[in-house]
Amino acid sequence: MVKYVVKKGRVFWPSKAMKKIAWANSEKIYKEASESPAKFWAKAANELFWFKKWHKTYEQSRLRPWNFRWFVGGKTNACYNALDIHLPEKANQTALIWIPEPEKEPDQNYTYEELHELVCKAANMLKSIGVRRGDIVTIYLPMIPELIISMLACARIGAIHSVVFSAFSSQALKTRLLDNRSRFLITADGYYRRGKLIKLKEPAEQGARGTAVEKIIVVNRARRKIRLKNNEFWWHLLMEEQPLSCPAEELDSNSVMFLLYTSGTTGKPKGIIHELGGYMVHAYLTAKLVFDLHENDVMFCTADIGWITGHSYACYGPLFNGITSIIYEGSPDWPSWKRFFSILEKYNVTVFYTAPTLIRMMVANRLERLLARFKFEKLRILGSVGEPIDEETWLWFFRHVGKSRCPIVDTWWQTEGGGVLISSLPGIGPFIPGVAGRSFPGVNHLVLDEGGRPVSVGKEGYLVQASPFAPGMLSGVWRNSKLYREKYWSQYHKYYFSGDGAYMLKGKLFRITGRVDDVIKVAGHRLSTAEIENAINKHPLVVESAVVAKLDKIKGNVPVAFVVVNKKKKNIEQDIIGLVAKEIGPIAKPHIVYVVPDLPKTRSGKIMRRVLRALMLNETVGDVSTLVNPEVIGQIERIVKV
Numbered sequence: 001m002v003k004y005v006v007k008k009g010r011v012f013w014p015s016k017a018m019k020k021i022a023w024a025n026s027e028k029i030y031k032e033a034s035e036s037p038a039k040f041w042a043k044a045a046n047e048l049f050w051f052k053k054w055h056k057t058y059e060q061s062r063l064r065p066w067n068f069r070w071f072v073g074g075k076t077n078a079c080y081n082a083l084d085i086h087l088p089e090k091a092n093q094t095a096l097i098w099i100p101e102p103e104k105e106p107d108q109n110y111t112y113e114e115l116h117e118l119v120c121k122a123a124n125m126l127k128s129i130g131v132r133r134g135d136i137v138t139i140y141l142p143m144i145p146e147l148i149i150s151m152l153a154c155a156r157i158g159a160i161h162s163v164v165f166s167a168f169s170s171q172a173l174k175t176r177l178l179d180n181r182s183r184f185l186i187t188a189d190g191y192y193r194r195g196k197l198i199k200l201k202e203p204a205e206q207g208a209r210g211t212a213v214e215k216i217i218v219v220n221r222a223r224r225k226i227r228l229k230n231n232e233f234w235w236h237l238l239m240e241e242q243p244l245s246c247p248a249e250e251l252d253s254n255s256v257m258f259l260l261y262t263s264g265t266t267g268k269p270k271g272i273i274h275e276l277g278g279y280m281v282h283a284y285l286t287a288k289l290v291f292d293l294h295e296n297d298v299m300f301c302t303a304d305i306g307w308i309t310g311h312s313y314a315c316y317g318p319l320f321n322g323i324t325s326i327i328y329e330g331s332p333d334w335p336s337w338k339r340f341f342s343i344l345e346k347y348n349v350t351v352f353y354t355a356p357t358l359i360r361m362m363v364a365n366r367l368e369r370l371l372a373r374f375k376f377e378k379l380r381i382l383g384s385v386g387e388p389i390d391e392e393t394w395l396w397f398f399r400h401v402g403k404s405r406c407p408i409v410d411t412w413w414q415t416e417g418g419g420v421l422i423s424s425l426p427g428i429g430p431f432i433p434g435v436a437g438r439s440f441p442g443v444n445h446l447v448l449d450e451g452g453r454p455v456s457v458g459k460e461g462y463l464v465q466a467s468p469f470a471p472g473m474l475s476g477v478w479r480n481s482k483l484y485r486e487k488y489w490s491q492y493h494k495y496y497f498s499g500d501g502a503y504m505l506k507g508k509l510f511r512i513t514g515r516v517d518d519v520i521k522v523a524g525h526r527l528s529t530a531e532i533e534n535a536i537n538k539h540p541l542v543v544e545s546a547v548v549a550k551l552d553k554i555k556g557n558v559p560v561a562f563v564v565v566n567k568k569k570k571n572i573e574q575d576i577i578g579l580v581a582k583e584i585g586p587i588a589k590p591h592i593v594y595v596v597p598d599l600p601k602t603r604s605g606k607i608m609r610r611v612l613r614a615l616m617l618n619e620t621v622g623d624v625s626t627l628v629n630p631e632v633i634g635q636i637e638r639i640v641k642v
């Protein structure tokens with residue numbers, strides 16, 4: 001195996017100015033945190049508001065290490081910490097800026113006071129339709145302020161929010177609703193994307209059919225004139241009647257704050273559970289230190305709030321820190337990239353957090369000249385998340401967006417982690433293209449081999465987290481404790497298994513190489529090959545299928561499907577692609593569908609995806625002595641070559 005060495009001249013350090021203002025600017029923070037992680041996190045928790053202080057900072061079962069809890073006995077409220085605590089001093093500061101996609105629609109600014117008022121009203125609205133503490137509210141909304149308002153309203157009254165990405169299909173919504181059994185759904189009539197009106201009410205209604213959903217609130221974002229049924233309510237009409245104040249409930253630190261479904265190796269998405277106290281402290285502190293947030297900072301996190309990045313760094317993290325968060329409804333290249341960059345310039349964005357796939361789009365579109373026209377004077381920090389960022393893309397981002405003066409924090413984490421777990425800190429560094437950095441203070445990662453032994457420096461292995469587990473870590477999988485133990489704790493028992501490969505480099509720096517399981521990251525979106533296969537297998541003519549990831553210049557990875565059919569039909573490939581879009585969403589569509597006579601299988605019936613991957617890439621297939629049907633190799637080879 002090749003050893004990874006950082007190239008000379010490719011290590012960047014913080015400037016003097018950055019060091020001076022940064023919250024974290026010396027080794028001391030790592031040292032203190034590792035000496036007593038519990039003390040370190042407790043100090044951060046003390047910067048927030050608690051109705052009642054916790055009596056135990058961290059507790060973990062010795063025999064069952066996956067049972068751990070943070071801030072036990074504490075009582076708090078995430079909405080109170082996002083809004084109310086800022087009111088005495090920052091009532092008139094902007095909390096949220098929303099930019100609609102159509103340019104003729106004005107941007108909307110909300111001060112902390114305004115957002116607080118809207119959230120209180122929305123919380124009362126939820127109560128008025130019967131939502132109580134502990135109830136699950138599913139939110140299927142595009143990037144509009146009501147999405148953030150709904151989440152905070154839930155948090156205020158102790159309802160559990162379960163946000164579903166609005167570009168997921170009605171079927172994907174249904175799968176989640178059947179699992180979380182929520183009785184309440186919040187959606188919109190539609191939204192704008194790439195100049196088009198996208199209807200949302202219809203898929204929402206379809207997804208809710210046959211589930212436990214009793215009531216649906218509809219935001220009239222697209223001003224469509226549609227009729228609602230008896231159990232459906234217009235957001236704006238309900239809001240009109242609501243009182244302006246609503247107390248924030250005193251909630252248990254270990255109560256469930258939200259669920260977020262994510263794809264794993266099984267055919268069904270799993271509901272990741274995040275508990276209030278731990279998540280809140282983790283999101284707060286990582287936002288503060290990784291993006292070095294200070295008063296007057298303006299953060300633009302481009303992730304959709306339907307994913308964890310949006311939860312933690314477009315909604316909660318910036319608000320816990322009392323700064324301004326920007327959200328944008330549309331696509332970055334619509335109507336033009338100029339529009340997108342103008343947002344950064346116009347609002348004096350100081351922290352820009354985005355995904356490698358978006359940067360690769362900029363590179364492919366040769367936006368250097370356009371970018372040269374922007375100064376981004378206030379920009380201080382750039383962030384990357386979602387998939388590994390290659391060196392060239394990193395350097396391009398640094399040069400053309402960061403004007404060679406803003407450090408890039410390459411943040412590694414997962415839906416399960418709730419907040420950043422590995423990254424460099426702006427005032428400490430180092431910033432190395434292709435290397436994420438160190439474990440966040442108070443968190444400890446290792447790289448192990450198959451047998452659980454640490455690999456030597458510079459070698460690749462499996463990335464795990466050691467105890468004490470970070471506060472933002474999931475506390476379980478909704479209604480599936482078995483899956484929780486199996487997926488994360490069965491490989492190494494006392495370590496949390498991330499599902500990623502990594503190198504540990506000198507100085508405990510990590511270079512992440514990506515998923516080692518059947519999860520694929522398509523343009524930063526997390527998808528499961530098993531889920532895509534399930535969707536394909538629903539086609540009446542499909543006998544079986546296998547989906548593998550293919551490298552893509554822009555999207556990182558794209559799914560490619562190999563299918564066996566029992567009858568030939570013209571354009572079946574298109575049928576299958578359409579079916580995946582319907583079952584999951586357009587992001588999951590296979591880029592290529594190969595109809596093949598059979599799939600390479602072992603004697604025990606296991607599909608050898610490794611062989612398919614090699615054939616697709618025109619590489620040698622390696623050892624195939626375990627195959628029962630070696631003749632398929634030649635057959636598939638011919639099909640793939642066409």
Ligand code: WT7
Pocket residue numbers: 262307308309384385386387388389410411412413414415416436498499500512513514515521524525526
């Ligand atoms: C997977 C988790 C965490 C927010 C967004 C994704 C990959 C994430 C990085 C990074 C290399 C990364 C991993 C991880 N990933 N960040 N900086 N470098 N890979 O959350 O959708 O749960 O996906 O994203 O493979 O396991 P997610």
